[in-house]
Every structure is written in structure tokens, then in C-alpha cells.
Amino acid sequence: MASTIVTFELGDDREVEVMVRPMTTLQTVLRNQLGLTATKEGCRQGGCGSCAVLVDGEPMLSCLLPVEDVAGRRVTTLESLTPTEGLHPIQQAFIDGYAFQCGYCTPGMVIVAAALLDHDSAPSVDDIRWALAGNICRCTGYGPIVEAIGAAAETIGAGQVEEPR
Amino acid sequence: MTVHSYYLPRSLPEALDLLADHGPSLLVMAGGTVVMPLINEGLSLPEAVMGLRRAGLDRLERTDGMLTIGATATLTQLLEQDAVPMLRDAARNTASWSIRNMGTVGGNLFTPPPGGDVAVALLALDATVTLASATARRDLPLADFYTGFMTDRLADDELLVEVRVPIPTAPTAYIKFGRKHANTPAVVTVAVRLAWDGGAVTDARIALGAVGPHPIRARDAERWLIGTTLGPDAIAAAASAAAKECEPFTDAIATDWYRRRMTGVFVARALEQLAPGAGGKGG
Numbered sequence: 001m002a003s004t005i006v007t008f009e010l011g012d013d014r015e016v017e018v019m020v021r022p023m024t025t026l027q028t029v030l031r032n033q034l035g036l037t038a039t040k041e042g043c044r045q046g047g048c049g050s051c052a053v054l055v056d057g058e059p060m061l062s063c064l065l066p067v068e069d070v071a072g073r074r075v076t077t078l079e080s081l082t083p084t085e086g087l088h089p090i091q092q093a094f095i096d097g098y099a100f101q102c103g104y105c106t107p108g109m110v111i112v113a114a115a116l117l118d119h120d121s122a123p124s125v126d127d128i129r130w131a132l133a134g135n136i137c138r139c140t141g142y143g144p145i146v147e148a149i150g151a152a153a154e155t156i157g158a159g160q161v162e163e164p165r
Numbered sequence: 166m167t168v169h170s171y172y173l174p175r176s177l178p179e180a181l182d183l184l185a186d187h188g189p190s191l192l193v194m195a196g197g198t199v200v201m202p203l204i205n206e207g208l209s210l211p212e213a214v215m216g217l218r219r220a221g222l223d224r225l226e227r228t229d230g231m232l233t234i235g236a237t238a239t240l241t242q243l244l245e246q247d248a249v250p251m252l253r254d255a256a257r258n259t260a261s262w263s264i265r266n267m268g269t270v271g272g273n274l275f276t277p278p279p280g281g282d283v284a285v286a287l288l289a290l291d292a293t294v295t296l297a298s299a300t301a302r303r304d305l306p307l308a309d310f311y312t313g314f315m316t317d318r319l320a321d322d323e324l325l326v327e328v329r330v331p332i333p334t335a336p337t338a339y340i341k342f343g344r345k346h347a348n349t350p351a352v353v354t355v356a357v358r359l360a361w362d363g364g365a366v367t368d369a370r371i372a373l374g375a376v377g378p379h380p381i382r383a384r385d386a387e388r389w390l391i392g393t394t395l396g397p398d399a400i401a402a403a404a405s406a407a408a409k410e411c412e413p414f415t416d417a418i419a420t421d422w423y424r425r426r427m428t429g430v431f432v433a434r435a436l437e438q439l440a441p442g443a444g445g446k447g448g
Contacts, residue, residue: 044205058266060263068171068173112263
């Protein structure tokens, strides 16, 4: 079978069309064809969470998704989550809380955290840990990450920052 | 990447026709959480793959006493249903949020040990699987489905299309023991369903995961429970029988010795949850 053209929504306002060989992963399309490198390539086994994106608002792993499977659906990456001006409250909370060192896991962490806060605006520490169970960090330690997400929830809840989605 | 053709059928008949046309060389994939890592790593080099994500097989349906689960219903869908609490427990204890959004119930039946935690629950629940080809359809008890490690009774031209589960009327117990609290392979998984009459156990299902070539029934252990009131002696006898009859293996998670020991420990704990006065979880 020759290459095919796949169309999907990227973020809230952009439609993209890509030509792909059969079963090219969404991860490869995002990084290599669209130049969206926030989505990381970690294990390509579904084990690390660094390639997490949202598909129709729910976290999935782009390394395990043939791009054909997301045709017509809405894909949200860290780029689409980041407002034109400033940062998403979760991103700001990660900076304020020193919630990363090397930063490789951060896009996946922020994506999953955004999905969590979308489902539950005031998650408990256990809820946050539970949501992050598939995201591996090998240097920061999870404490500051969990705290940053809790802080972001408070910021958004207090209306100090409009959640820009 | 060597895949020449990727098919995404939009219906079951279309999927079955594709399978009939291609034969066993067509690799069937549902959520992709098992197949995609193999393809990414070059351990599987299929020429043609069929993805089932759009085949319309993802429905959950509750009808008098029965929960029917489409083969591609996700583990998240299983987590969100409330008809069968044991299946919710099983989904909750499987993998991570992103994987549960992708991985399917049907796919879980083909996940090699120590994976396949949902399949263990389904086995304890006396689930029936429906297998369909382009020309025929048949039902098989899950207990008769597996024939060995990664082998089963699914014919080359068949797809597993749904799983039917009788909704339990008495409390059940499900424990997955791993080395972490979440997103962890099992050391052993135990699922128990009992039937009672006047304070005595009349029927028992004890299913074990990660201690055999596929999810297995602990039939000797089950026999020790029949006719008892599930007192400490019966529980100890069943736990010891389960530890004896399981077929554990050694991997990076645990040794066969440890898995066998933990099988006894967790069969006992699961049964203790169901013992009179323990306040079982229900369903």
C-alpha cells in the first residue's frame, strides 16, 4: 500500500494533513513531520509516558498510536496547551516548584496533569500520584512534580489564572 | 518499519472479510499496547496489520444478569462500569491511565503473563468468549480458551468479538500483588468468586495470573472449599493447594519460588475477604 494522507485536528484550531507510510506513529509524525518536539521519544514501548498526548482530551501514548488511528480526532500536545503569551498554569507551577531537572519527562507529566485537572479540578495527592503512575521521572523525584500539580490546581481553582484551553 | 498495509475496518463484517482474504499473515491489533512495542522494536515485522480501533466492537451492554463487553472496549470503559465490581478492580490495577485508554478487554486476553490481569478476573467470573469468522460464530468458555503459553483455540480466520460475563450475585475478591502500588506487572494475581447456600460454599472459582502459561484455575484449591463455611482450616487448605498446583515462572519481577509462596499468601487473603463476618466488597 502506498502512502496515505491523514487529517487530524491539532489543538483547538488547527487542522493538519500529513502524508505517511502505513502505520507511522503519531509520535513520529508530530516530531519529524510537524516539528513539534515537545512530545518526547523515550522508550517507544508504552512504559515511560514521555510521549503522552491527549486524543479528544484523554491521555494516550503517541508511540503506540498509528497516526491513521487518530484521523479526524483532536490531538493536543504541549505546544497546543501552551498559550501564545505566557505559560499554562501547570507549566508555571513546574517552574515555581522546581519540578524538573533534565526536563525530558516534563511534557508527558504536564499533558497528563492537564487531563487530570480537566476531569477533577481539586485532586488529592493520591489522585495525582494515581494519574502519574505511567509517567517515569529519573532525576527530579516525584515529590516536587506532585506538589506542582497540586499548586496548579489551586491556582486555576482560585481563578488567579484563566485556564487557557 | 516494514508494514506495507495497514487496514482500519469500519465494521466487523469488513474486518472478518479482510481476515478471510489475508489469512493468518494478517496481524490483528486492537489497542496496540502489546503489538506496537514489538513493531517499534523490530521484534515483529508484519507486512500487513489490521487495527480494530474503528471496527465498532467497543460496546458495553448490561442485560438481565449479563454484562456483554465488546472486544475493543477499553480498560477505561471497564473501570467506569459498575455492573461487575471485580472487573473495575481488575482494570484499576492494570497499567497506567494512558495505557488503560488504549488497551482493550479483548487484547488483554492475548497479553502474555505476567500481563493479562483482566483475563484473570474474567476467568473467575466464568466468562464466555464469542469467536467469529466470515462464515460462522461460536461461543467458548474462557476456561477452555487457552491451550498453552500464547496459544489458544482461536482459529486463523476468527476474531474474538465479545466477552460475556454473568453478573455475580455474591461478593467477589480480586487482589493483584506487584512490587509497586500501581502500573506494575503482577507477582501474582488472584480472583475469587464463590456461591453460597445457607452458610456453606456450594461452588468456587479461584483464578490465578502470572503463575502459569496463561490465566489458570486453581481447581484443587476450589475443591477444598466446597461444603465448608470458609473457616480458617478450609482457607489454609485451599491456599496450600493453590501454591502447590500453580505453575510459576521466573522473570525480572520475581522468581518462581517467590511467586509460589505469594500465591498461597494471596489466595488466603482473598478468601479471608469473603469469609463470613469479613464484610465482603459485594458484587
